[in-house]
Amino acid sequence: MKQSSKLLVSVAALGLASTAYADQVILDDLIVDGSACIGMDCVNGESFGFDTLRLKENNLRIKFQDTSATASFPGNDWQLTANDSTNGGANKFSIDDIDGGRTPFTVEAGAPTNALYVEADGDVGVGTNNPVVEAHIVDGDSPTLRLEQNGSSGFTPQTWDMAGNETNFFVRDVTNGSALSFRIFPGSENDDGLVIRSGRVGVSTDNPSKALHVRKTDGTASLFVEEASATAAARTLMTLSNNGSANFELTDTSVADASNSGRTWKMKNTSGKFLMTTFPGGPGETELTLDQDGNLTISGNFFASSGTQLNVPDYVFEDEYDLMPLSEVRAFIDENGHLPNVPSAGEINATGLNMTEMQLNLLEKVEELTLYTLEQDQIIRDLSERLNDLEG
Known part of the structure; x- marks a missing residue:
């Protein structure tokens, strides 16, 4: 049990046969010209070294007890606690919210140097005393930030990790088999690898003009939809759906033609028919029509196997x-x-x-x-x- 420090007073002059303890009340400022030791284990001739104030006993606590009685004034009590007081407890330093029954801050013994470091400009370092951004985490292997919803508020528990190493930056779905749901590999793109702007997604562009805009300058721009199931089956791998005619447009930008004639083609469904058309205003406009009965109509001539050797x-x-x-x-x-x-x-x-x-x-x-x-x-x-x- 923690014991109260008392002032040891000799009462022999008072005609008493024993030694007694009495609280000492100082009705003025107290100035100690030297170091002070407080605790049951302080000794006469204590060697302070550089210590100005020392707490010394088997249970170390500094309590801030606010006696404010007016309701509008804050009155919460706080405590600095060094180590648990129970056998087998933790070696740690804590800040305790006494009235709230909580411990919002704890540092365990053995925590590495610079486990938490706040620079003069407000940058916070974890594992470093030289944070170069607002939050800077340093570790020898895959520095990680974990986001854990623990179910305490009634929502389904779910845990995510964000981490990075020499292999990749990734988001890990810890709850569901630690699946790597999102990854970026080093050197994937110099700039603008993936951009979300005004509700649009850009790949290699910071100014996407459509809901999804892929832009390359090295001849690699392409889309590849692959279903790798081992079970053979007919599957729909791409769907274009619209409240009206759905169009698929192909444009050849190497053709310098202000009228777009022969430069832009569209495939679309209109009034239950599949059409292939040139740009509006081009010759013919609708070049091919396929109706629901399988009837095919073209506006020009039909050539089969042009450019190949036929057995005429x-x-x-x-x-x-x-x-x-x-x-x-x-x-x-x-x-x-x-x-x-x-x-x-x-x-x-x-x-x-x-x-x-x-x-x-x-x-x-x-x-x-x-x-x-x-x-x-x-x-x-x-x-x-x-x-x-x-x-x-």
């Missing part, structure tokens, strides 16, 4: 081409119900119609038909000449 059936006119006799064509039709080298109705319904292949097949048949016609024309000519000879 001009080989029919070559001398070595083996033209099937009409009798064999008739027999094939009678047996199969369609022309040779032309897919049947069943095949087309099952696999679809290959327009390029069909056009080439039809051209082959037209060219073969031309040869049949020319052959028949020659026979007619020969027969006409023989008839003329017989009649002459």
